Amino acid sequence: MGVITVQDLKPGMITAAPVKTKAGQLIIGKNTVLTESLITRMSFYNIQSVSVIDSKDTVEEEPKKIVAPEHELSYSQKVRKSSSFQKFQIDYTNHITNFNNYLKELVNTGTMNHATELVEIPKLLISETRTSIQFFDMIHNLRQIDDPIFAHSLNVAMIARMLGKWLNFSEEDLDTLTLAAALHDVGKFLIPSDILNKKEKLTDNEFALIKQHPVLGYDLLKELNIDYHVKQAALSHHERCDGSGYPLGLKTNEIDDHAMIISIADVYDAMTSARKYRTPLCPFEVIAEFEKDEYLQNVLGRHATEKYIEAKKSEWADYRAQVSDWEINNYLYKI
Numbered sequence: 001m002g003v004i005t006v007q008d009l010k011p012g013m014i015t016a017a018p019v020k021t022k023a024g025q026l027i028i029g030k031n032t033v034l035t036e037s038l039i040t041r042m043s044f045y046n047i048q049s050v051s052v053i054d055s056k057d058t059v060e061e062e063p064k065k066i067v068a069p070e071h072e073l074s075y076s077q078k079v080r081k082s083s084s085f086q087k088f089q090i091d092y093t094n095h096i097t098n099f100n101n102y103l104k105e106l107v108n109t110g111t112m113n114h115a116t117e118l119v120e121i122p123k124l125l126i127s128e129t130r131t132s133i134q135f136f137d138m139i140h141n142l143r144q145i146d147d148p149i150f151a152h153s154l155n156v157a158m159i160a161r162m163l164g165k166w167l168n169f170s171e172e173d174l175d176t177l178t179l180a181a182a183l184h185d186v187g188k189f190l191i192p193s194d195i196l197n198k199k200e201k202l203t204d205n206e207f208a209l210i211k212q213h214p215v216l217g218y219d220l221l222k223e224l225n226i227d228y229h230v231k232q233a234a235l236s237h238h239e240r241c242d243g244s245g246y247p248l249g250l251k252t253n254e255i256d257d258h259a260m261i262i263s264i265a266d267v268y269d270a271m272t273s274a275r276k277y278r279t280p281l282c283p284f285e286v287i288a289e290f291e292k293d294e295y296l297q298n299v300l301g302r303h304a305t306e307k308y309i310e311a312k313k314s315e316w317a318d319y320r321a322q323v324s325d326w327e328i329n330n331y332l333y334k335i
Contacts, residue, residue, distance in 0.1 A: 005049045008201060009039045016051040022249075023242040044267050045244050079137050088128055088138045092154075095121045099182075100150040107189040112224045118182040119175050122157040132162050149188050149196070152269055157181040159265035167261075179226070180233035181262045187217025187234060214238055214247050232256035237263050 004013075011034055019028040019042060027045060028038055031053075042050065079085050099121050102114035129135040139155055160181035164174045188196060191213055195206050202210070217234035224231075236259035239245035241252040248254075 003049050003051050005201065006039065006042045006047055009034060009042075009050070009052070011036050011039070014053040016053045019047060019050050021045045021047070021240075021242050022244040025242050025244075040267070040270065043270075045240060045242075046238070046246060076141055079141050084128070084134070085138060085141060088125070089142060091128065092125060092138075092142060095125065096150060096154055099154050103150065103153065103182075103186065103189065106183075107186065107220070110220065110224075112226055115179055115226060118157070119178045122154065122161055122178050122182065123175075125154075126158055126161060132165075135162060149185055153182055153185055155269045156184060156262065156265045159268055160262050163261050163265060176227045176229050177258050177261060180230040180258045181265060183217070183221065183230060184233050184237045184259075184262050184266065185213065185217065186220060187213035187215065190216045190220070211238075211246055229256055229258040233259040233262050235259070237266055239263070 013034045015032045018030050161178045164177045214235050221231045239250040239255045243251045
């Protein structure tokens, strides 16, 4: 048995003891075989290290390539070959350059001159998709192994806006939520890039520095003439309803509602991004993970959560009608 940091965990390892949050909530039982989604859940609840059964036989496997039956394209291949995806990809690539420049200017000058553009770019990209499931198809198939911070910020802005739509936010509130999501990680630009991009295990001091990015972001934004929710989202998007988050250890009623929604979008983007040892998790698997530990209900409330789940069930039925049994059994959760 040994203690290992969460960032060094790999799928297939087995827990030697129950894993609980700082507030004592059980999230993973003893003798549980870890999956990528369980590892991500621990990161989400700011678990730093866990006891695992010492297994020298745990082997890091390359993701298996799923080969479609002859003459049959996978759903993801169909998406990527579509003219709508190709246009979305070109527009995304073009817009992210400007998006990056606007964020850099804010960090370098401490002035907010492009708030409107930081909202309009996510809005424009979303408007190119007919349905929310088509939107998630688009960003899911744009994935790269190492998403830069800029792409993550743009993705979170789009995902948060989509969540806000499902929750019937007004157009004004949607714009505030989108700007807050676009700027949620702005504090990371004030952390040395060699630490942010480090491939090796972070030292305790380096990890502690990265955890300062909410405070750094808030300090950058607090004197600007922007909405209160935008500033609070930068500060509080790593807070958790049970008090296990950071930097302040806030609980449900103390956390800004925009920050709560952005925390869902933030983790969703992380869980559906590719990692070195696996391809992205299917979006529906990520949604199931949220529902399983009742995080959505804690964040959004019972009524909103029920509406959210019903919307996802409807989209799943539509999605299921478009894919073959072969894809469901062999491909869907491995794209």
